[in-house]
Amino acid sequence: MNSFYWSILAFLILFSICAPAQQQDSTHKMDVNAAIYYNKSVEAMKANNLKDAEVFIDSSLAISHDYRIVFLKGQICFKLSNWDCSAKQFEECITLDKTSEPAYIQLAASYNNLKLYDKAITANKDLINLTKDPQKKAEAEARINDMQQTIAIEYYNQGIDLTKSSKFDEAIAMFDKSLAIKKDPKVYLTKGITLSKMQKSPEAIAEVKSAIALDSTYDIGYYTLGGLFFSAKDYKNALPNYIKAQEITKNETIRTNCKESLKAVYFQIGVAAYTEKKWDTAIENFNNANKQVEYDQAYLWLGKSYTEKKKYELALQSFDKALSVKNTVTEGAIGYYKGVMYKQKGDYDKAIEFFKQGLTDEKYKKACQSEIANTTALKKQKK
Numbered sequence: 001m002n003s004f005y006w007s008i009l010a011f012l013i014l015f016s017i018c019a020p021a022q023q024q025d026s027t028h029k030m031d032v033n034a035a036i037y038y039n040k041s042v043e044a045m046k047a048n049n050l051k052d053a054e055v056f057i058d059s060s061l062a063i064s065h066d067y068r069i070v071f072l073k074g075q076i077c078f079k080l081s082n083w084d085c086s087a088k089q090f091e092e093c094i095t096l097d098k099t100s101e102p103a104y105i106q107l108a109a110s111y112n113n114l115k116l117y118d119k120a121i122t123a124n125k126d127l128i129n130l131t132k133d134p135q136k137k138a139e140a141e142a143r144i145n146d147m148q149q150t151i152a153i154e155y156y157n158q159g160i161d162l163t164k165s166s167k168f169d170e171a172i173a174m175f176d177k178s179l180a181i182k183k184d185p186k187v188y189l190t191k192g193i194t195l196s197k198m199q200k201s202p203e204a205i206a207e208v209k210s211a212i213a214l215d216s217t218y219d220i221g222y223y224t225l226g227g228l229f230f231s232a233k234d235y236k237n238a239l240p241n242y243i244k245a246q247e248i249t250k251n252e253t254i255r256t257n258c259k260e261s262l263k264a265v266y267f268q269i270g271v272a273a274y275t276e277k278k279w280d281t282a283i284e285n286f287n288n289a290n291k292q293v294e295y296d297q298a299y300l301w302l303g304k305s306y307t308e309k310k311k312y313e314l315a316l317q318s319f320d321k322a323l324s325v326k327n328t329v330t331e332g333a334i335g336y337y338k339g340v341m342y343k344q345k346g347d348y349d350k351a352i353e354f355f356k357q358g359l360t361d362e363k364y365k366k367a368c369q370s371e372i373a374n375t376t377a378l379k380k381q382k383k
Contacts, residue, residue: 034064050080067096071103086110101131117147152181168198185211185218201232219249235268263292279308296322296329307341315341332361336368348379
């Protein structure tokens with residue numbers, strides 16, 4: 001809860017409490033000389049002349065430590081943003097009069113501004129136990145809730161700082177403290193990311209799932225979960241999370257990143273299907289990859305898959321598309337796979353032509369040399 005809120009609260013309480021000394025409490029009259037300075041301090045406060053008000057109240061305190069004088073001193077310190085002074089005065093006021101409800105409120109406000117949240121919460125709880133006013137109880141409970149939120153945020157921020165310093169175990173402890181106060185998707189997510197940095201993938205996944213369970217519209221949660229599954233090479237579980245993030249996000253950066261990530265996932269699923277000779281599944285996934293972001297490797301593997309299906313025209317189109325997108329694929333690589341396709345098709349001249357093109361890529365050079373020899377021999381046998 002910010003200090004502005006508490007200052008407004010203090011201002012309102014001030015003018016409800018600061019009546020002239022001799023009229024305020026007929027059963028407990030203030031020392032006459034102390035009352036003179038007290039009343040002058042009240043008038044100075046009303047004129048917003050805080051320095052004079054402080055001088056007058058100090059003169060009053062030099063004569064008497066009446067709880068009302070101490071309270072007013074606390075008010076002046078509070079308005080001067082001297083939280084240590086105000087806390088000390090309100091503590092003394094409560095010692096002198098344990099039934100002073102405004103003193104508990106102001107003491108809690110002073111502790112809050114000092115970031116002594118546990119003490120502020122205790123002061124509010126004391127007020128709840130003391131007052132018979134339902135509204136004051138409700139307001140105190142609201143302040144406690146606000147301060148607990150603040151504490152949770154502070155623990156979270158400490159965890160972030162510890163993560164930046166690679167103090168991961170300590171960071172996790174801070175995130176747990178924050179979550180003990182309030183279950184927050186952002187905290188679960190950050191804890192999950194920290195656990196992933198500790199190479200604790202299953203635990204990281206569980207934390208991010210907790211974030212999503214709290215907020216089913218948490219786009220970055222789904223995207224992060226997809227990333228954790230992808231890192232674990234669990235592409236089938238990565239896929240639905242990336243799709244969900246892409247569907248629900250309104251953030252253009254996340255949407256763009258989802259497209260890149262989905263491209264990578266579809267490609268990996270396609271490669272796995274190709275390895276298992278599930279050509280149709282491979283083709284479907286390579287096409288899905290290219291629908292997200294055109295990828296030369298996806299087109300290359302698509303061409304290889306069509307070759308296995310003996311769909312040679314589609315294979316050629318895919319290989320040519322790989323060259324037009326060319327990023328990681330070389331002309332030599334395309335030459336080799338086109339050569340394989342033409343060899344399978346029985347067009348040995350074309351096959352040799354493209355195997356020769358493949359000689360320009362060191363990775364495929366030996367394979368192309370072997371294929372040229374083998375294809376040349378097949379060509380002679382055919383004659």
